[in-house]
Amino acid sequence: MMKTVEQVKHYHIRRMADGDIPQALEIDLDAFPNQWPHPSASSFHHELRNKLAHYIVVCEDGIPENGGNGQSVTGLKEIALYIRQLFSHDRFFRAGKTVQSREYLAGMAGIWMMVDEAHIVTIAVRTTRKNLGLGEWLLINIIELAQQLRAKYVTLEVRVSNKTAQALYEKYGFATAGTRRKYYSDNGEDALIMTTCELDSPPYQATLQSLKDEHRNRCSRCYP
Ligand SMILES: CC(C)(COP(=O)(O)OP(=O)(O)OC[C@H]1O[C@@H](n2cnc3c(N)ncnc32)[C@H](O)[C@@H]1OP(=O)(O)O)[C@@H](O)C(=O)NCCC(=O)NCCS
Numbered sequence: 001m002m003k004t005v006e007q008v009k010h011y012h013i014r015r016m017a018d019g020d021i022p023q024a025l026e027i028d029l030d031a032f033p034n035q036w037p038h039p040s041a042s043s044f045h046h047e048l049r050n051k052l053a054h055y056i057v058v059c060e061d062g063i064p065e066n067g068g069n070g071q072s073v074t075g076l077k078e079i080a081l082y083i084r085q086l087f088s089h090d091r092f093f094r095a096g097k098t099v100q101s102r103e104y105l106a107g108m109a110g111i112w113m114m115v116d117e118a119h120i121v122t123i124a125v126r127t128t129r130k131n132l133g134l135g136e137w138l139l140i141n142i143i144e145l146a147q148q149l150r151a152k153y154v155t156l157e158v159r160v161s162n163k164t165a166q167a168l169y170e171k172y173g174f175a176t177a178g179t180r181r182k183y184y185s186d187n188g189e190d191a192l193i194m195t196t197c198e199l200d201s202p203p204y205q206a207t208l209q210s211l212k213d214e215h216r217n218r219c220s221r222c223y224p
Helices: 018-031 041-047 076-086 091-095 134-148 163-171 202-218
Strands: 011-015 053-060 104-114 117-125 153-159 175-180 191-195
Touching: 011 134, 018 041, 018 053, 018 104, 018 117, 041 053, 053 117, 053 134, 104 134, 117 134, 134 153, 134 163, 134 202, 153 163, 163 191
Parallel strands: 117 153
Antiparallel strands: 011 053, 053 104, 104 117, 153 191, 175 191
């Protein structure tokens, strides 16, 4: 599944910061083009201050401010984002309250801690950075973060039609625990509820470790 990239880039993962919000909005638009409504800059701004919410981003190393991906910042998606920004009722978005991150973000993921459960609220990789192992790396980091935060399980909802994401989750031991009928308001699609077994159980830890080892072997660009 993973492709080799002509120009090998290296990546690192860190916590999301306010300066990442414009790119987080871009990634969200790119990854979930048909979803409605999309999160606003204000909602990300609040999320980053919500003690129960935890967001991470995967960044390209050594990338200049313009994204450095050979694309100008005047692509159609960027123009759409700019127009949204211009006419937005979102005060945070319009006010340009924060300095934008200089790093190019390839993807992001977030969880909400709900008692002993970490609930994945988003995981997304830019279209141009798919199939490089970055979605998997985000998931590994989210599971590890959930463990550090003392979660017993990781859960999520996924569209029944989203076989790509389901394959990723199944690989990491998520099993279908139920269905939420007509969960998605944009098209009335059902959601599968998927959950891990107990994170600290020895079988899960063994599986996770071998998947991490395999990922490390296949994705050297993720590890210094
Ligand atoms: C789901 C998503 C995050 C995967 O990210 P990615 O970086 O492209 O995936 P990776 O390269 O890390 O692949 C990891 C695993 O995902 C699954 N996968 C990835 N692309 C796939 C595809 N086209 N078809 C089937 N499975 C696929 C496989 O299990 C793969 O493991 P493998 O290489 O051992 O087969 C990405 O496709 C995405 O952002 N999709 C849009 C947003 C989305 O649907 N998010 C999930 C919401 S619940």
